[in-house]
Amino acid sequence: MEIEKKDIRSLTKTQLRDFFVANGDKAFRGNQVYEWLWSKASHSFEDMTNVSKETRAMLEAHFVINHVKVDQMQRSEDGTVKNAVRLHDGLVVESVLIPTETRTTACVSSQVGCSLDCNFCATARLKRMRNLEPGEIYDQVVAIDRESRLYYDRPLSNIVFMGMGEPLMNYNNVMKAIDMITSEEGLGMSPKRITVSTSGVSKMIKKMADDEVKFKLAVSLHSAIESTRNHIMPFTKNFPLPELREALQYWYQKTKSKVTYEYVVWKGINDDKASVDALVKFCKYVPCKVNLIEYNPIDDGEFQQASEEAINQYITALERNDIVAKVRRSRGKDIDAACGQLANKS
Numbered sequence: 001m002e003i004e005k006k007d008i009r010s011l012t013k014t015q016l017r018d019f020f021v022a023n024g025d026k027a028f029r030g031n032q033v034y035e036w037l038w039s040k041a042s043h044s045f046e047d048m049t050n051v052s053k054e055t056r057a058m059l060e061a062h063f064v065i066n067h068v069k070v071d072q073m074q075r076s077e078d079g080t081v082k083n084a085v086r087l088h089d090g091l092v093v094e095s096v097l098i099p100t101e102t103r104t105t106a107c108v109s110s111q112v113g114c115s116l117d118c119n120f121c122a123t124a125r126l127k128r129m130r131n132l133e134p135g136e137i138y139d140q141v142v143a144i145d146r147e148s149r150l151y152y153d154r155p156l157s158n159i160v161f162m163g164m165g166e167p168l169m170n171y172n173n174v175m176k177a178i179d180m181i182t183s184e185e186g187l188g189m190s191p192k193r194i195t196v197s198t199s200g201v202s203k204m205i206k207k208m209a210d211d212e213v214k215f216k217l218a219v220s221l222h223s224a225i226e227s228t229r230n231h232i233m234p235f236t237k238n239f240p241l242p243e244l245r246e247a248l249q250y251w252y253q254k255t256k257s258k259v260t261y262e263y264v265v266w267k268g269i270n271d272d273k274a275s276v277d278a279l280v281k282f283c284k285y286v287p288c289k290v291n292l293i294e295y296n297p298i299d300d301g302e303f304q305q306a307s308e309e310a311i312n313q314y315i316t317a318l319e320r321n322d323i324v325a326k327v328r329r330s331r332g333k334d335i336d337a338a339c340g341q342l343a344n345k346s
């Protein structure tokens, strides 16, 4: 019977060093292989030319590298690129490259499908199939970095965990991926250029604060009125706003890092004055800014983008209260690459 081989990237550097010692080699060999796996992002033992053929064969006998493969790449008329990323078991997730004048941002997925049930989001219609492994998150970033160099002549500058899935419901793997993305032994990117977006899993926001993470936090708020939020994001019944507020206060106290609220304004849902007032009030609890995101329709009648006037009402009220508010236009809509549109359609 063939035993299933272990994914070598699930080993820590220490474990890899120990593996070589246990197999009669030098611990240092572990460092060499670790460098191939992470900073060189190699997907094959064959690449590892500074270790002997016998060593490569031995690795092959014990391990696999469960890497991803970009199956399909679509390019939007605005320059946004969407990758359909095939995982080793055949499942597919999507990631997106978003170029601006000065930056390239990677929007990466953390789960296959999503654990949550936001009524306005296409990803929520896919059930959560499984969590992504650290290496699978890392590979999405590497792929986009390569595309950024190829198409835009510059390395990737920012990462947002705003693709498929709820990152805080795959906490350990997301943290391990970020460790490798920021480590000098990986991609060496600054954590300040990374944003993790959550729909508001309070307990895990506190855990991140305790873990003294250095990246930024975004919260998909969409309403600061409990009943409205519960209606559009049913799972939030388990994460009430007072708990979220307390978790965010804890986060700020520990990290001194401002929170970004993501907020879509919909006709008849949160385009009234009471909703504006509730948001302004909520924004006063913790230093923050607000991104008003354009709604990307997902073939559903209930949700419609609110009028320009309604959005301006938010901007005026927020600015009057010294809260920075920005309107974020959609990118990559024509290829279903915009917020909430990732649903493995192709």
Ligand code: SAH
Pocket: 118, 120, 121, 122, 161, 162, 163, 164, 165, 166, 167, 197, 198, 199, 218, 219, 220, 262, 264, 293, 294, 295, 296, 297, 298, 339, 340, 341
């Ligand atoms: N689960 C995490 C990460 C996903 S981020 C989170 O909720 O934050 C994806 C962002 O796009 C979230 O802010 C989400 O609320 C928003 N979004 C989802 N569907 C959308 C749609 N149809 N139009 C615009 N934004 C949408």
